[in-house]
Amino acid sequence: MSRDPAKKAVGYKAPPEDSRFKKGQSGNPSGKPRRAKNGAAVDEREAVLGRMVTTRINGKVVRITARRALYEKAVDMAFKxxxxxxxxxxxxxxxxxxxxxxxxxxxxxxxxxxxxxxxxxxxxxxxxxxxx
CATH class of the missing domain: 1.10.287 (Helix Hairpins)
Structure with a gap:
């Protein structure tokens, strides 16, 4: 019996070429999503502080970000x-x-x-x- 030199051996730790993982393709494309890192907390904080709110500054009703409204309030409290x-x-x-x-x-x-x-x-x- 002679082996074909063009074909590689198939067996333990040597699966057939056509069933191996393809380069650049995930082994489990619809698997469990990765856990979010601390960036998710930063994104949530940015979403909350970046939203627009209506407030009164110097007697005028204005729309500013929540972050700016908090700074304005802190400045007012500090001056008081x-x-x-x-x-x-x-x-x-x-x-x-x-x-x-x-x-x-x-x-x-x-x-x-x-x-x-x-x-x-x-x-x-x-x-x-x-x-x-």
Whole structure:
């Protein structure tokens, strides 16, 4: 018995050529989908904060993104003396500075510290109440 040299052997760990997986084709095209990574959470957050909302700014009804509405609210609260809102805004500002990898971030931090010190000193002097 002679073997045909053009045909490869078929057997254990050597399936027939026509039934092997094809290059570039998935072995299970309709199988279980892959699990979403952390990108899905970012996408959901972007979907929520990126949607348009109707709000009132300086007495005008405007349509802005939810993210901008939250920033506007935090700014208003900070100007009314809410120290947590001020700290949150400064934290967001530092984060955006570090994301942009800008050099003057350290200078901004020193300026912010001076601003906070002046604000706290003024707040301590006006502790009795009153308005601005």
């Amino acid at each position: 003396g809410d120290m947590r809102a001020l700290a949150l805004l400064l934290k967001f500002d530092r984060m955006s500075d570090s994301d942009a990898a800008s050099g003057p971030a350290e200078q901004n931090t020193a300026e912010e510290e001076a601003l906070i010190a002046r604000y706290l000193a003024r707040k301590a002097n006006d502790a009795g109440g009153g308005g601005e």
